[in-house]
Amino acid sequence: xIWVIMIVTGLLNFAMRISMFSGLFQGTIAPSLRSVxxxxxxxxxSAVIAAAVFIDPASGAVSVHFPKVLAATLxxxxxxxxxxxxxxxxxxxxxxxxxxVLI
Amino acid sequence: xxxxxxxxxxxxxxxxxxxxxxxxxxxxxxxxxLGIASGLSEWQTILMSAIVFGGASQVVFAQLWMSGxxxxxxxxxxxxxxxRHILYSVSVAPYLSKLPVGWRIVLGxxxxxxxxxxxxxxFEEARPDQPVxxxxxxxxxxxxxxxxxxxxxxxxxxATLPPYLNLDFAIPLTFLAIVVPRLRHGAEIAAxxxxxxxxxxxxxxxxxxxxxxxxxxxxxxxxxxDWIRGGR
Numbered sequence: 001x002i003w004v005i006m007i008v009t010g011l012l013n014f015a016m017r018i019s020m021f022s023g024l025f026q027g028t029i030a031p032s033l034r035s036v037x038x039x040x041x042x043x044x045x046s047a048v049i050a051a052a053v054f055i056d057p058a059s060g061a062v063s064v065h066f067p068k069v070l071a072a073t074l075x076x077x078x079x080x081x082x083x084x085x086x087x088x089x090x091x092x093x094x095x096x097x098x099x100x101v102l103i
Numbered sequence: 104x105x106x107x108x109x110x111x112x113x114x115x116x117x118x119x120x121x122x123x124x125x126x127x128x129x130x131x132x133x134x135x136x137l138g139i140a141s142g143l144s145e146w147q148t149i150l151m152s153a154i155v156f157g158g159a160s161q162v163v164f165a166q167l168w169m170s171g172x173x174x175x176x177x178x179x180x181x182x183x184x185x186x187r188h189i190l191y192s193v194s195v196a197p198y199l200s201k202l203p204v205g206w207r208i209v210l211g212x213x214x215x216x217x218x219x220x221x222x223x224x225x226f227e228e229a230r231p232d233q234p235v236x237x238x239x240x241x242x243x244x245x246x247x248x249x250x251x252x253x254x255x256x257x258x259x260x261x262a263t264l265p266p267y268l269n270l271d272f273a274i275p276l277t278f279l280a281i282v283v284p285r286l287r288h289g290a291e292i293a294a295x296x297x298x299x300x301x302x303x304x305x306x307x308x309x310x311x312x313x314x315x316x317x318x319x320x321x322x323x324x325x326x327x328x329d330w331i332r333g334g335r
Contacts, residue, residue, distance in 0.1 A: 002147060005174050009164065009181040010154035016185055018211025020192035021199040029193050035329060036322055037190050041159070042291055043298035043321030044184045045278040047314050048163060050299035052275035055306060062303050068272070075276050079283035085126040088280035089133070089273055096269050 067103065071095035109237045112225075116241025119221040126280075127217060127246060128253045130158050133273045135257015136264060137162060140271055141169040145258050152254040156247070157215065159281070160184040162274055163314065172311035180314045191219040195239070198226045202236055210236060213243025289332070294325030 019025060029037075053072045056063040075092030082088070131152070138148030143165055155161050160181045167177045191214055199210060222239040229235050264270060286292050298321025305313035 001174060002168060005178050006151055006154050009178050010156070012178070012182050013155060013157055013160070013185045013188070014212055017188045017192055017214040018207060019189055020196040021207055022211070023200065029189065034190065035326060037187055039294045039322040039325040040183065040187050040318065042282055042285055042295050043318045043325070044314060045159060045282045046295040046298040046321060047302035047317035049275040049278050049282065050302045051306070051313070052272070054303055060306060062306070071272070072275060072279065075279050076283050079280045083284040085277060085280040086129050089129060089276045092276035092279070093269070093273060096272055100269070
């Protein structure tokens with residue numbers, strides 16, 4: 001089953017990438033669709049971030065797990081200041097390990 | 104059209120793409136590690152990088168699959184995340200629509216965030232008779248090779264790492280690194296906050312629909328702010 005989903009999503013992904021120069025459509029999209037698509041990466045990724053930081057994986061309920069929230073906050077500050085993916089991951093992981101050892 | 108110009112465009116694409124691999128390679132490693140941690144097999148993880156070929160969406164795929172989401176929710180969520188490629192497609196269309204179909208298929212497959220970012224820049228600055236599609240081929244292939252190799256390495260490393268390292272926490276960290284620098288305007292901030300809150304509120308929705316519902320809410324909030332600003 002997983003292979004079927006993988007191949008279908010791969011094909012969908014390819015279809016969206018080639019769509020506007022596939023020769024099947026005119027190479028234009030409505031301004032309203034353009035402004036909607038602009039928000040897609042931010043919203044989807046924010047949803048995943050919120051769930052990963054604030055949902056307790058054992059119970060599935062919202063919970064404030066201090067090490068995770070602190071590590072994510074530090075990482076967000078680093079991301080804002082450096083815009084570096086490596087620095088953000090490094091600081092966030094280091095923070096959660098160090099806090100885990102201290103507590 | 105001379106062979107030297109094609110080859111120089113290709114290598115220019117490779118050179119322009121290389122610096123971005125500083126971010127791509129660690130992401131590929133993390134995906135390889137996470138794929139294994141999520142319960143995917145080594146082959147499933149490695150081939151997902153070739154078949155789906157979209158960093159953030161592969162991570163979400165693995166996460167949703169692990170949590171037992173319905174197949175259409177996994178597929179739908181991945182498709183929503185990758186819908187931004189339509190924007191890239193429309194931007195490069197004027198430069199690529201006249202190419203033979205084989206070229207368009209290859210370049211369609213290779214059109215990722217990073218390849219688009221460096222090649223659209225070249226498309227816009229180059230003279231109209233320049234074979235700029237070779238630039239996208241060079242930048243796209245460079246990214247493709249780095250992504251596949253780093254996934255394979257991540258899979259190899261992932262099999263040897265103990266679970267107490269909390270490496271799955273690298274997922275939100277990677278996404279923070281992508282999202283936070285973009286939060287420079289009210290509309291983006293509203294979109295991100297609404298999506299995050301709705302994701303938490305929607306955890307009990309059936310079939311793990313929370314990602315899609317949160318995305319719709321966030322897009323709505325962002326569009327509202329845009330609309331209010333524009334209406335002033």
